[in-house]
Every structure is written in C-alpha cells, then in structure tokens.
Amino acid sequence: MQERGLKITEFVSLFNLEVLNKGSDFETAQLTITDVNRPGLQFHDFYDYFDPRRLQVIGKAEVTYLKGLSDERRRKCFDDLFLYDIPALVISRGLDCFPECLESAQEHEKTLLRTQETTVDFTSHTIEHLNRVLAPCVTRHGVLLDIYGEGVMITGDSGIGKSESAIELIMRGHRLVADDAVELRRISNQLIGTAPEVIRYYIELRGIGVIDVRQLFGLRAIKTESPLDLVVHFEQWDNTKFYDRLGIEEHFTQILDVQVPYLVIPVRPGRNLASIVEVAAMNNRQRRYGVNAAQELARRVDLRADGGRM
Template sequence: MAATKRRQKFMAVSGLKMKDFAASFDLQILNRGNDYEEAVLSITDVNRPGLQFLGFYDYFDPRRLQVIGKAEVMYLKGLTGAERKKAFDDLFLYDIPALVIARDLDCFPECLESAQEHERTLLRTPETTVDFTAHTIEFLNRKLAPCIGRHGVLMDVYGEGVMLTGDSGIGKSETAIELIMRGHRLVADDSVDIQRVSNQLIGTSPEMIRHYIELRGIGVIDVRQLFGMRAIKVESQIDLVVQLEQWDNNKFYDRLGIEDHYTEILDLQVPCVTIPVRPGRNLANIVEVAAMNNRHRRFGFNAAEELARRVDERANLGISKKN
C-alpha cells in the first residue's frame, strides 16, 4: 500500500517561463527585463494593481502576472508625472514576472522609464483586460496543473473517459483495438499523462507515442493512419478506471455492484471496477457496459440499488400478507 501511494504521488510543474508565455500570447515586448529569459510564472492567478497604485501593498503577491487596463490608465492619467513615476517605481521594486498593458493602450513615459531603471519586463497585448485575464488564467491552469504518468490505455467510450489498467500482457491494447473497431476513440496507449485541472483529471498521450498501439505478434500500428481521424482523440477526462486482472478462482468478485469502489489519482477519487480476465470473456463488451453503467450512476441511477429496493419491497409485502 505504501509503495502504491508513492507511485501515485504527483509533482506540480515548477513554472512556465515568461518568454514562453509571451510567445504563446504573441505579446509585444516594450522592455525586456534582466530576468526575461529565466523568470517563471508559478501560480495561476493574475493581478490588476489598482490598489498598489494607491500605495496598498498588504497581501500583495509579486509572483502574479500584473495587468493594467483602461480603469488603471484613466486613474494614472489623473496623476502628475512625478506621482505616476513613484507609482510605477513602487510596483517595480517588487520582483514581478512582468507588467502587461491591455487594449494596446499607450505606455506612459514614466512607466517605460521606471521599467528600464528597475530592469523589469514590460509587455502589451491588443486583447481587452477581461479577455486577456480570462485566457491567461485558463492557459496557466493547464500549463501549471499537477501531473503524473500512469501505465495504461485511455479510451473514449460513449463519451466516457475509460482508463484500462493491469499487468503487462493482460489484454489492454487488444481490448482497445476492438473498441476502436466498434467506433470508440483512442486517447493513449501504454502511457497516459494525467493532469489535474481544477477538480477534473485530464488524460492525454505523450507526444512521441501519440496515436500508436503495440500489439504483441503484430508490432506497432498507427491508429490514425489505419482507422482515420474518427478513431483518435487528443485528450479526455478520466471518468472511470477499469482494472483488468487474471481470473482467480479463490477471489470473490462483486456480482451486484451495490458498493462503489474508487481509486485515487492526484488526490481525486475516480470510480473503479475490477474485471477478471479469462478465455471466452469479451472484454470490449464488458468495458462498453461498464462505461454506460458509470454514466447512469453519475446521473443518479444505480441498477443494483434499484434491484435491492424491489427485493426489499417484495419481502415486506410477503411479511405483511402473513400478518
């Protein structure tokens, strides 16, 4: 158990380099700071320094990207040149990753002068402040999300993200091929990169092996080339984990499914079912049913609980008739 916990321990991305972020958003560089090549964005939040221009720096986190828009510019226009210079000097005294001017607004001479003196990065974007802030937070949530790699196969089955796990050679890839031939889509084979974005687990394939499946006896095949674009998907939310294992006659397997079982990935609980494998069992059929049943449970319908309720009602009715 302790070993399993260690394997599942995840690592957060240390940060996104400021130069890479600026390139992704095609930001105009007004002044390149001395740390432009090495500065990183390590948190997903951004800040509009309106209160800071008023001199309030309590609870100010300099790790956040700073963004000013029309509201801040209109306030700064009402200040004298000396007051604006002091406002920007006070801000640039902190080791901020960069200051971004939205809406392609003109840069105050005092702002550029202060950025050059303190060697801070100054950028500009044509996007509105609201749009840029929203896009930045969404982008950073993805880039800085905690991540982990897991051995398995990830499929999109009836819109459900199903991750097949189990020992090597148990039949995960063979099951995936049959599911693909039935119209379902492959996300990743052999290795699944999993990110926790908010309270969702998003799985994708490492770039090097994306769209490839290894079949023992045949070798490596390119699913996209053989089956077309309909057979692949770049990423999927992980809704269900299906654990494949060799059939053990001495082990009890759940036949009713009243109890819900979960596995923990990146500190989130994911529904999990264990499917015993032996000759004659059609795993693709079972996985399809497991995916549909998991969706029904998520929408509030549990067939096992419904059956138990009917049995209880019949038993109570029999007792009432005897009395």
Template structure:
C-alpha cells in the first residue's frame, strides 16, 4: 500500500505549544513539517553533518548553548550559518535561554523561524514528537462503524445495508459509545496502534434507513459519543449463506490488516432473529479476555482432551 505523506503547518505547532516567535520570515506559519521526529543539533554544532536530516525541527537546550557559548563570536557565526544554511524548518530554544546574536543573525540571513519556550528540553521534545506522531500518521478512511464497547474499540465492517448502523444504535442504547458511522478515519499512530475517528462534517450522526439522519449526541446525550478510540477488534458482518461453514469454536484466530497492522477479527453472519448487539458485546468481552491470556475455546479443548485421555 502506497501511503500518502502528510504535513502539519508550523503555525499550528506554535499555537499548540504557545511558542514565543523570536523571528519569523514572511509566511513562516505556513511552513509544512513532514517529519515526526525532532533533533538536538549536538554533533552538527561540532561540524559533523553526515546523515543529518534537515527536514526535522531542531531544539537547542542548555547543553548545546553552553557548548556554543565557549566559542568566540566569529566561531559561533560559522556554527550557526552552517546549521541554518542546511534548510532546517525551524529552530526552537528551550528553557527561555537567551538568544545568541549570531543565532538570530543566521536565522534572518537564511529565513529560518526562531522560536522559544520556557519548557525543559526533553519535555518539549517529547511533547512535539507525540503531537507530530498523531498529525503525520499514515491514514485511510474505511466504510464502517466504530464503537467503544466495554473499553474496546470495535470496528464494524460489511456491505451497505447489512445492518451496521442499526446495530450501532442498539449498542448505544445499551450504554456503549459511538465514535464514527459510515466513514471511519484510521491513523497508524505507532507500529502497534490504530486510532479511529470520524470526519468533522458527519461526526456523531447516524443514517438509519426508513428514519433518516439521527444526531446520536443530542438524542442519547454526550455520554453516548466519543471523539477517538483505539481499534482493538474488527468484526465483519455478512449476510448468512446457507451451507457456508462458519467458525464455531474460535480456535483459529483471524486477523485483518489495516495500514500493515494485524488486528484480531471475526466474521459474524447476519440473519433475522440474531441479536447482533448482544453477540458483538460478547465478542468484545471475549477479545478482552484473550488479551489477558484466557481463551475459552482452548480451555474447552484442553478439558475434552483430558476427559478423553482419562
């Protein structure tokens, strides 16, 4: 799968972290940050630029400024000119440290925004990285419904008309929370974690055939909805086919790949008379037990083997 590269505007980060703008060229707030990592220019201040990624935000703290302070102004000018000429998106000074005149001159010369914060260096780096991981995460949009059930994010998939939205409404009535209906925006925020949400324009609305559009938050209250949720399980709903063999024990764990992450999944056949909401509740609880190390199907198999063996 070819993943699209996303970006976040520097102005959004400035607003989020309340950075002080020491210097900013025209249009600097529109500079796009495309890397979800942040660097401290330690070796670069010593002149080593091998494997240096100029697309990362740079943060200077007490260690770096103390090192640069030991040089004469001419040497400081040389250090900052080489660093800023590399085309870095911005330089952030932590701990409200005074700005070197040579640093400000180089920033103006090469048009690099110069920002400052009173946060500790490690604190602001961790916060920026966490924010960028979410903003720049690879993402896709799937046709489905995302519900939080007993703390488990359950993604319902299936053909149009199979009953995903109707099941979601029943689950909401039973005390669970809706995250998204019809379109689920999914981000891979780490190598193991998928987070789903709804597009802003349709957030908290559900379409029910025969009724129309329903505002879940207004009808069931703010406790019935949630902005985002980790996707812990995928349930594929499909119309019941006579003669098709469906898994009856659950010994073989199915998974569904989303953004190259394998998520535990089930296929549940739909036919009149089956209470899908209850079945999905049980599936969510069972999945939670499996994560805690208990598998009912394996327990039954072991009991049967002990019985026959005895």
C-alpha cells in the first residue's frame, strides 16, 4: 500500500488560493489526512484532541467571534494556534485578514492562505479531493476495462492473452481504463481503478508493439477511471483441475479489505476469451441485481426431482 500526501504548493494551485504568507515549510509541507478543522474551540483555549496535521479553516463565524476580542487576546489566539505544526491556515469567503493573524503567521513562519469560496463549499471540496488523493492505493498487474458499465480487471500470467482480449473488447465498443498496471484506490469502501499517468491509454501487443488506443480508436474507446466490479483471472487449461461448470457458488478476492467477485477462466486454443469476459460482465451485473441463473436452474432441477411443477 502506498503512502500518499498532497503538497501545499499543489493544493494552492489546484484550488486557486491566495498566498498571504509563505511558511518556512511552504515548499515541503503536505496534507496527509482528509480531515479539515475549524479552530473555533481552539480560540477558546481548548486543545484537547486537536490534530495539528489537519488543514485549518476559519470562516465568517470565527471571524465574527475574533472581532469581539481585544487586539491582545486576538493575537494570543493566533499565537497559540501557530505554535502547532499545522500545514496551513485558510481564510474563506475572501474575508479580510486580521493584522494580528498576519503578524503571528510571519513571526511563527506559518503558511497563511485565502479562498473566495464559502467555508462550507471550500471544506466540502477539499475533503472530497483529499479523499481521492489520499485514498489507500495498490497497483495490480492486469487490464481494466469498462464493459457494459461493469469495471472488469483481467489478470493472469504475462503473455496469456490479456491485452489481445482487451483489444477485441475495445473493437466491440467497450472502453479501456488501464493496461499492464492498474492503480486501485479504496474510496468509501469501493475500489476505483485508473492507469498511471505515464502509460495511460497505451496497450502493448506482442508482435505489433505499443499502440495508443485513444489515437487509434478515438475517445469512445477510453475511460479515465472505473469502479472495480469483477476480477477475471486467465490461466492455462489444466486437464487435471476441476473447473466450476454451474457457477452456483460465488468466489471473491480481497483487495484493500474490499471483497470483489472473482472468476477463473481456463485458456486453451479455440476459446473466444473476449466473448467469455463480455458474458461474465453481464452475468456479474445480473447477480448484483439478484438474478442468479445457476441457482434458478438448480431450483428447477430440485423441483422436478421432487415431482413438482415448474
């Protein structure tokens, strides 16, 4: 699992923030947790359970309270806050910065920012973005495609036919998300897959080389990201191994503590793997909606054996 962080410099650029004061760690500081704090309680000298790693945001409520304080008391509020190793303090709504706040930030060498967004909008947008950027992430070897709205990741040994099947599926109108390396992030107990930026939209085909799917097939053939709904694993056909022919039991694999439906597809000459994966995606969607053809067939067989009518 990769440790992630968002640099303050990137955050400032992304949210178009005004820099009122650059702290000593402005170039190196990172946001490493998704929580955002409004330091109203801290201005009342309550620092129990205060996490300095959080981005600090003050809005109209905090500013109105601070206006009612004396200059000395207001300065103390900011001095106490800036004694902690916070990543930055953001003033929302484009509100005026108190002189005491700017002076304290300069003295303690802390980053002071300002946004024109309302406090609620800014905090919600920040938390939403941080939830994506800082989400737990792993990289898996495989091909991720969007097939009829189902995110399907094909895995298997190198050279078994994953990319070739992906190309045929793309030619049938489905969309490529990632080839070779699939980055998976857990967001709200759901896995979201994408491709590393450097290899996005490229597929390697043995005998042909690397192709650019976006240039060759157009924008309809690609997708930036997709939920992961099904893992299909290709393996060489083994005559000594028993393969499930009914599919009554569901199998799962666990990625980042999230269970994902899992199928093993045996590969041998003559099998149309693209068609099989396509049907697997449709069948997985049906099962999610409560329709299981194998269980329905078993129910009918049991009913006939008991002498009942279907």
